[in-house]
Amino acid sequence: MKDFDWQAELIRVQRESTELTAYARCVEMVVTMSWPTHNGVKIRPDGIKNYLRARGLFIECACAFESDAQHPRSCQIVVSSLSGNVFAFCHFDRARCQFRLALSKIHDTSVLTSSYRGLPTIRSGAKPDIDLIATAFTLKSHPPQHLAPHIEGYFGEHVTDYPAGTHQLSGSLLPHLPSKRHIASNVQPRNYQRKASPPSNRRYLEIDDYYPDRTRQTVSAPAATLRSAAIAGPSRIPMDSISAPVPMRTLGRDEKYLKNLSLGQGISEEAWAGIGLEKCSKCKLLFVSSALKSHIKICLGAVIIL
Numbered sequence: 597m598k599d600f601d602w603q604a605e606l607i608r609v610q611r612e613s614t615e616l617t618a619y620a621r622c623v624e625m626v627v628t629m630s631w632p633t634h635n636g637v638k639i640r641p642d643g644i645k646n647y648l649r650a651r652g653l654f655i656e657c658a659c660a661f662e663s664d665a666q667h668p669r670s671c672q673i674v675v676s677s678l679s680g681n682v683f684a685f686c687h688f689d690r691a692r693c694q695f696r697l698a699l700s701k702i703h704d705t706s707v708l709t710s711s712y713r714g715l716p717t718i719r720s721g722a723k724p725d726i727d728l729i730a731t732a733f734t735l736k737s738h739p740p741q742h743l744a745p746h747i748e749g750y751f752g753e754h755v756t757d758y759p760a761g762t763h764q765l766s767g768s769l770l771p772h773l774p775s776k777r778h779i780a781s782n783v784q785p786r787n788y789q790r791k792a793s794p795p796s797n798r799r800y801l802e803i804d805d806y807y808p809d810r811t812r813q814t815v816s817a818p819a820a821t822l823r824s825a826a827i828a829g830p831s832r833i834p835m836d837s838i839s840a841p842v843p844m845r846t847l848g849r850d851e852k853y854l855k856n857l858s859l860g861q862g863i864s865e866e867a868w869a870g871i872g873l874e875k876c877s878k879c880k881l882l883f884v885s886s887a888l889k890s891h892i893k894i895c896l897g898a899v900i901i902l
Contacts (some may be wrong), residue, residue: 603661607694609744614705617744619660622730627747630710640700645673645766650717653752654764657686658693668766695839714749
């Protein structure tokens with residue numbers, strides 16, 4: 597009987613899920629993790645790297661499934677110099693796996709959230725009990741059809757359990773992704789747009805290079821209690837965490853491309869990839885990327901502050 601290909605399963609789940617999925621070494625499984633929040637407000641995608649580092653945590657890439665991967669390899673969290681959207685790729689600049697998380701997209705579509713009170717910052721001098729988290733997960737019954745079950749209280753491995761120097765990476769080079777012939781034909785890359793991008797000849801940048809003034813930025817939170825799916829900027833965010841509104845792409849460009857297609861006119865492959873149809877996790881209908889956030893506000897009843 598052929599061994600189950602966990603790496604292929606991780607890649608498949610990441611491309612199909614609206615939630616945050618990764619490999620959890622502590623339970624040796626592909627799992628679904630909650631998106632972190634502060635005061636019930638989702639942490640910004642560009643704040644995830646610093647959120648992890650502040651707590652001594654890191655998320656592994658799919659190289660974890662290699663036969664010689666005795667030590668974990670952190671994924672690289674970077675920001676696109678073209679769109680300002682945040683992604684996570686393979687540990688290596690010349691990618692050895694197809695690990696890919698579109699963090700800006702997942703921020704908008706994820707429903708599972710957590711304040712992660714059991715994950716203290718390094719400054720506190722405390723360490724999370726990863727063994728307890730793993731034990732609780734193992735004792736919980738998981739239906740066999742759930743290949744990426746939700747794990748409570750887990751948001752990556754802790755650096756103290758691994759060799760010195762292990763930490764969440766934030767590379768600045770363009771990842772060389774594996775050949776397209778190894779990638780499913782129905783997968784469309786994500787191409788968000790932001791209003792402005794700093795001048796650069798690199799496609800992916802270190803987040804602090806893109807947002808040099810946001811390393812320790814905080815934004816005041818509204819007085820009213822927000823639901824966990826809200827997008828806003830809480831006050832007194834824990835060290836190196838960032839949370840604030842994410843600019844929404846306008847519908848103009850998508851509508852133009854779709855109109856051209858309806859008139860029998862061609863569009864470039866890059867333009868088609870930019871349309872990026874996405875599925876609502878609740879009603880299962882497809883929407884253009886730029887319209888999904890507006891739909892989620894209605895469909896999921898989320899309170900979103902723009």
